Amino acid sequence: MRxxxxxxxxxxxxxxxxxxxxxxxxxxxxxPGDWVRAxxxxxxxxxPGRLRVIDVAGALGIAxxxxxxxxxxxxxxxxxxxxxxxxxxxxxxxxARTPVAGRVAEVxxxxxxxxxxxxxxxxxxxxxxxxxxxxxxxGAVIRATVSxxxxxxGSGGACGGPLLLRLxxxxxxxxxxxxxxxxxxxxxxxxxxxDNRVLLRAxxxxxxxxxxxxxxxxxxxxxxxLGLVVMVTDGLGAVPMAGPILELLAQHEGREALxxxxxxxxxxxxxxxSIPLSSVRGPLHxxxxxxxxxxxxxxxxxxxxxxxxxxxxxxxxxxxxxxxxVRLDSGEVTAVDYRNLERLS
Amino acid sequence: xxxxxxxxxxxxxxxxxxxxxxxxIAPVEGVARLVALAEASTxxxxxxxxxMEGVRRAIANLHVLVGRQMLEPNGxxxxxxxxxxxxxxxxxxxxxxxxxxRVAVVGLxxxxxxxxxxxxxxxxxxxxxxxICLENSTRRWETEDLQALVGDPPDVVVMAGGVxxxxxxxxxxxxxxxxxxxxxxxxxxxxxxxxxxxARAHRSLIAAFSGxxxxxxxxxxxxxxxxxxxxxLRATLTRLFYARGVSQAAELQSLSRWAQAPxxxxxxxxxxxxxxxxxxxxxxxxxxxxxxxxxxxxxLLVRPQGGALAWASPYGCGTAVAAxxxxxxxxxxxxxxxxxxxxxxVWDRLSNVEVRPAGVPQTEEDWDLQxxxxxxxxxxxxxxxLAAWGQVREDGVxxxxxxxxxxxxxxxxxxxxxxxxxMLIDALQLTGLVRLTxxxxxxLPGLSGLARTDALAAVQVLDSDGLMDLGTLVAPAGSGRPxxxxxxxxxxxxxxxxxxxxxxxGSIRTLPLGVNExxxxxxxxxxxxxxxxxxxxxxxxxxxxxxxxxVILDARGRPLQLPTDEEERARALQTWEQEIDAG
Numbered sequence: 001m002r003x004x005x006x007x008x009x010x011x012x013x014x015x016x017x018x019x020x021x022x023x024x025x026x027x028x029x030x031x032p033g034d035w036v037r038a039x040x041x042x043x044x045x046x047x048p049g050r051l052r053v054i055d056v057a058g059a060l061g062i063a064x065x066x067x068x069x070x071x072x073x074x075x076x077x078x079x080x081x082x083x084x085x086x087x088x089x090x091x092x093x094x095x096a097r098t099p100v101a102g103r104v105a106e107v108x109x110x111x112x113x114x115x116x117x118x119x120x121x122x123x124x125x126x127x128x129x130x131x132x133x134x135x136x137x138x139g140a141v142i143r144a145t146v147s148x149x150x151x152x153x154g155s156g157g158a159c160g161g162p163l164l165l166r167l168x169x170x171x172x173x174x175x176x177x178x179x180x181x182x183x184x185x186x187x188x189x190x191x192x193x194x195d196n197r198v199l200l201r202a203x204x205x206x207x208x209x210x211x212x213x214x215x216x217x218x219x220x221x222x223x224x225x226l227g228l229v230v231m232v233t234d235g236l237g238a239v240p241m242a243g244p245i246l247e248l249l250a251q252h253e254g255r256e257a258l259x260x261x262x263x264x265x266x267x268x269x270x271x272x273x274s275i276p277l278s279s280v281r282g283p284l285h286x287x288x289x290x291x292x293x294x295x296x297x298x299x300x301x302x303x304x305x306x307x308x309x310x311x312x313x314x315x316x317x318x319x320x321x322x323x324x325x326v327r328l329d330s331g332e333v334t335a336v337d338y339r340n341l342e343r344l345s
Numbered sequence: 346x347x348x349x350x351x352x353x354x355x356x357x358x359x360x361x362x363x364x365x366x367x368x369x370i371a372p373v374e375g376v377a378r379l380v381a382l383a384e385a386s387t388x389x390x391x392x393x394x395x396x397m398e399g400v401r402r403a404i405a406n407l408h409v410l411v412g413r414q415m416l417e418p419n420g421x422x423x424x425x426x427x428x429x430x431x432x433x434x435x436x437x438x439x440x441x442x443x444x445x446x447r448v449a450v451v452g453l454x455x456x457x458x459x460x461x462x463x464x465x466x467x468x469x470x471x472x473x474x475x476x477i478c479l480e481n482s483t484r485r486w487e488t489e490d491l492q493a494l495v496g497d498p499p500d501v502v503v504m505a506g507g508v509x510x511x512x513x514x515x516x517x518x519x520x521x522x523x524x525x526x527x528x529x530x531x532x533x534x535x536x537x538x539x540x541x542x543x544a545r546a547h548r549s550l551i552a553a554f555s556g557x558x559x560x561x562x563x564x565x566x567x568x569x570x571x572x573x574x575x576x577x578l579r580a581t582l583t584r585l586f587y588a589r590g591v592s593q594a595a596e597l598q599s600l601s602r603w604a605q606a607p608x609x610x611x612x613x614x615x616x617x618x619x620x621x622x623x624x625x626x627x628x629x630x631x632x633x634x635x636x637x638x639x640x641x642x643x644x645l646l647v648r649p650q651g652g653a654l655a656w657a658s659p660y661g662c663g664t665a666v667a668a669x670x671x672x673x674x675x676x677x678x679x680x681x682x683x684x685x686x687x688x689x690x691v692w693d694r695l696s697n698v699e700v701r702p703a704g705v706p707q708t709e710e711d712w713d714l715q716x717x718x719x720x721x722x723x724x725x726x727x728x729x730x731l732a733a734w735g736q737v738r739e740d741g742v743x744x745x746x747x748x749x750x751x752x753x754x755x756x757x758x759x760x761x762x763x764x765x766x767x768m769l770i771d772a773l774q775l776t777g778l779v780r781l782t783x784x785x786x787x788x789l790p791g792l793s794g795l796a797r798t799d800a801l802a803a804v805q806v807l808d809s810d811g812l813m814d815l816g817t818l819v820a821p822a823g824s825g826r827p828x829x830x831x832x833x834x835x836x837x838x839x840x841x842x843x844x845x846x847x848x849x850x851g852s853i854r855t856l857p858l859g860v861n862e863x864x865x866x867x868x869x870x871x872x873x874x875x876x877x878x879x880x881x882x883x884x885x886x887x888x889x890x891x892x893x894x895x896v897i898l899d900a901r902g903r904p905l906q907l908p909t910d911e912e913e914r915a916r917a918l919q920t921w922e923q924e925i926d927a928g
Contacts, residue, residue: 237693
């Protein structure tokens with residue numbers, strides 16, 4: 001493979017266009033050019049309630065044809081959770097109740113279909129900046145100047161909050177005891193997360209999000225189960241957080257940030273942490289993708305140097321393959337396949 | 346002399362999960378040939394320009410190789426081709442990125458209508474999300490099933506039941522409850538309903554679903570209790586896949602507009618090419634196509650009679666190593682490795698391959714791990730396919746193919762041809778006489794599309810550049826005491842003895858026979874081994890084709906038994922690699 005453009009994983013200052021999108025079509029409350037704060041609601045919608053099926057004939061032990069005579073509700077009627085919807089037997093002692101509140105939508109084939117109430121969803125900007133584009137009925141794209149770290153894995157979702165560092169060095173392991181009430185509503189940064197209890201504590205203390213260098217592979221499913229927004233910056237397993245990433249995050253400790261956990265649909269997006277740089281004004285531009293060049297700061301992404309940092313010393317294309325000479329921070333010089341490098345500059 | 350082609354130049358573009366491949370086809374001395382190949386990482390992130398950017402980069406790489414402009418300065422394709430060789434006359438687009446069709450199957454009898462409908466819906470681009478049997482005496486739905494069908498509606502609901510002319514009431518009831526449930530959903534969320542049952546029920550179903558959802562009526566999958574008719578349901582599901590999966594994916598659509606060409610599912614397109622190959626070579630048993638991809642693996646069995654059988658699994662070598670990891674059993678992958686890595690190390694490395702699928706192995710351990718995950722993925726896919734096709738074989742041995750055509754970067758870029766061959770032989774447990782080939786340039790799906798516009802060019806490219814022969818495998822079933830002679834072979838070329846070898850049980854040997862060379866092979870298996878005639882120890886003569894490895898004589902026996910002792914197994918795996926590469 002020839003040397004092709006590579007996006008950096010780390011930007012001290014760049015412009016991002018963050019798409020904020022409702023789960024269902026709704027109403028957009030901003031216009032192009034508007035400036036928004038992180039906490040501003042930019043769109044809202046109502047998600048339709050789920051349909052619940054209640055098997056009345058089965059619950060009452062009667063034939064399907066008898067169900068209409070046993071109904072205690074009519075189509076369109078609002079019902080509360082636990083309310084009797086049908087009864088049969090002597091004095092109506094046998095009853096069928098709805099487990100959820102909602103509206104009776106249909107009765108068919110011995111079943112009642114209950115439509116749960118719609119949920120109101122308010123979409124917040126989470127990133128202070130300017131609305132560059134409105135997606136009619138769905139949301140908006142917010143343009144902002146930020147420091148940005150792009151992760152290798154994320155648990156999905158998005159959250160905002162001030163950054164709180166819980167590490168001195170990239171290889172420090174995040175201990176469960178260090179997740180406490182002071183972490184509430186914050187995006188906690190750690191080196192390695194190898195302990196299930198860290199995630200449990202983070203969920204219990206309502207940590208807004210978690211950014212770690214390395215995450216034990218089996219904890220990914222746990223993070224999703226707990227609904228935590230987690231981003232891994234360097235790799236799965238005991239991979240320390242790269243020095244340049246830690247330095248950047250340390251510079252911005254205490255500042256508000258937006259953490260997006262990545263998504264695969266409708267278009268894939270990697271997880272990223274964006275820290276708005278409110279004081280920056282002037283000409284703004286998106287950081288372009290470009291091929292690796294001599295002098296670039298890079299990270300190796302495959303064994304035996306997984307996670308090691310270095311500087312590009314030479315790039316050589318031969319027989320359609322591209323090899324890169326890298327001087328690692330340890331002083332060692334090695335040749336690495338082009339596709340096993342990530343730019344950190 | 347070959348017939349002259351029309352002289353068109355074509356780009357075959359294949360967009361995969363990890364890499365986008367571009368092949369440039371042009372006439373060379375009057376015959377269509379593959380002139381150059383290029384690739385680039387698939388850019389499926391909108392911020393990186395979407396899929397289009399990866400395609401443009403691959404074409405730009407092609408330009409560097411052939412020195413011909415194929416893109417206009419504004420990034421559009423330059424067409425048609427001009428006299429100087431710049432531009433192209435046609436484009437064929439294939440992809441494995443289209444989302445699969447989510448299908449639920451409802452049937453009245455488990456062993457008849459439901460079984461047939463499931464067989465028909467077992468297609469590589471279909472994900473069966475739920476199968477529901479209404480076999481109980483009252484034909485009542487389980488609340489859980491109904492809740493699942495309305496809570497997370499599939500793309501398609503297949504209803505099947507009854508023989509033609511049988512009772513209509515159970516089907517009418519089935520339709521009425523589904524139509525009542527789906528009338529409550531927003532129109533965009535309602536699935537297409539395909540009915541493949543008793544034709545007498547058509548009128549009542551049309552009445553039930555009228556104005557509610559799209560109802561497709563197809564031929565009964567079980568017109569009688571003894572007969573089965575799966576083709577029309579399969580064809581309808583294929584059409585729905587193209588209509589919903591391929592056409593509605595916005596990124597694929599914009600790519601299709603840019604190339605001014607329809608997008609083909611790579612597997613569907615590959616099946617067409619394999620069918621052509623199977624007919625052309627008049628194969629006795631059939632042709633097995635396998636694809637070990639970054640996002641999953643697929644197998645296709647094309648037999649002389651009947652339709653092609655296909656199966657897809659989530660196991661693979663890129664993001665799909667997640668499926669291997671989800672097995673929760675590291676030994677499943679480690680049993681194929683000869684480098685000692687700890688469980689934790691294997692798990693971490695696989696996880697990092699999953700999050701960075703574009704990387705390439707750099708150490709011997711990593712190569713070993715990649716080969717091990719490919720073997721396990723293919724092994725599980727083959728087992729899944731056998732189960733899905735209703736062929737119960739405990740040992741998983743494959744007697745079904747005369748030719749194996751394999752594709753996937755892990756095979757095309759194996760360290761040696763021998764290792765690519767071993768991955769196929771071990772995972773599929775290939776037995777008998779089998780010709781092993783690689784779709785080394787990822788051409789097979791694209792050639793199917795090319796055949797629609799220029800059939801002659803497609804055939805010429807297939808003949809000259811399409812497949813890379815690894816060689817012919819001779820692998821008898823049975824077992825023998827390690828070290829004792831299991832197989833003796835004599836290779837004759839034009840009546841002259843060219844080589845002779847004795848293969849001890851538990852070993853692999855190769856006989857040299859070059860690409861496109863044909864020779865006579867005399868085989869004398871020992872008493873415990875069967876070459877396919879059904880009788881152990883029976884000698885035979887066969888005509889064999891050569892390849893990069895020549896003739897591979899595999900006397901390890903079938904089913905393949907890996908030593909249980911860890912050190913012994915590692916030694917055996919390493920020895921087999923050395924033996925197959927030794928030729």
